[in-house]
Amino acid sequence: MNVSTELDTVPTSVVAAVTTAGDALRERFDPAARPTDLDTLVRAIHANDEAIAPILMEPLLAARPGSRWAEDELAGGALPPGEWWVVDTAEGNINHIHGMREWAVTAALVSDNVPVLTAIYVPLTGDIYTAVRGGGARLNGEPLQVSAKTELTAALVGTGQAKPGEEPAALRRMGESVTAMLTSALVVRVSVPATMQLIHVAAGRMDAFWQFSDVRSGLLPGALLVAEAGGAVTDTEGRPWSLASADFLAAAPGLHTQVVDVLN
Incomplete structure (x- = not known):
């Protein structure tokens, strides 16, 4: 199945999943948070991941029957053949637990090692970035365009x-x-x-x-x-x-x- 031609837009279920997860992560956000030692910091990072992953996993796997979940967020390199969800339950987790604002929830679908769709939700602004391979990139439904600079x-x-x-x-x-x-x-x-x-x-x-x-x-x-x-x-x-x-x-x-x- 050619996923990149089959999908014209990011499915609403995928957008809903990252939005629901991001809203849950926002509820866990404390702008006054100031972890004081490495153990406290690591526990907070893991707590965010453990709270958000279950919110994302079921709807994303259901959106693409037969797809799989890439478990290690810090892993690199090629994946085995097939469809895989590469997800960050708290992209910028270190910022989140220090009370900083630069964090998001992300999900990307990879088909035979080619990225074919993505959804990124920034909860503190409400912005949703989406893209489909061959279908353009959008912010809140409006097309995105990179810089025209040449210098x-x-x-x-x-x-x-x-x-x-x-x-x-x-x-x-x-x-x-x-x-x-x-x-x-x-x-x-x-x-x-x-x-x-x-x-x-x-x-x-x-x-x-x-x-x-x-x-x-x-x-x-x-x-x-x-x-x-x-x-x-x-x-x-x-x-x-x-x-x-x-x-x-x-x-x-x-x-x-x-x-x-x-x-x-």
């Missing part, structure tokens, strides 16, 4: 960690890329999570985002959104991005080659 010196770009405890070599590479971009672009943002920057790239508010990581849940929803909004989605050397890629770049098409040059 990197005028660009707002960003990167960030994919997860805590990354390899020192990856962190050094990230730091070096930030330094290189600071001398090339107008402004560089370094923040988490990836999705909250990628929705800005898709909407044309930011011009590029890169990450030296293959964490699926942080990249898949935004990758499809940017691609369907007209952006270039590759690895940092400019090759087509896939779940097997070691790193990631999403950029406005008029800036893509310049960003690749700086990162290399």
Whole structure:
């Protein structure tokens, strides 16, 4: 079955699932939260995941009979054949438990390692971002379009960690890329999570985002959104991005080659 041609829009059941989950996560949000030690922090992260996952799992699996659930949110690399839901129950969980506002609930459907639809819900704004492969990207039902910039010196770009405890070599590479971009672009943002920057790239508010990581849940929803909004989605050397890629770049098409040059 060709999922990308079968689906014209993101099913209402998928939007309803991420919206219901996001509203539940909002109920758990405390802007005054200030975890004081690592144990408390880790417990809060796990508590959010355990509370939200059951809200999402049943309706998403029911929306695509025969689909499967990718269990590890921090995993990377290709998936086995078939349809898989790649979900982040609290994208930006670290922000949520520290009383910060940059977090969302995301769901992406992958068919034979190709992302075919995504839904992203930002509960504190009420915004719903959706995309279907070949069908465009939308914010609250209105089409999205990436930036038309062609000068990197005028660009707002960003990167960030994919997860805590990354390899020192990856962190050094990230730091070096930030330094290189600071001398090339107008402004560089370094923040988490990836999705909250990628929705800005898709909407044309930011011009590029890169990450030296293959964490699926942080990249898949935004990758499809940017691609369907007209952006270039590759690895940092400019090759087509896939779940097997070691790193990631999403950029406005008029800036893509310049960003690749700086990162290399």
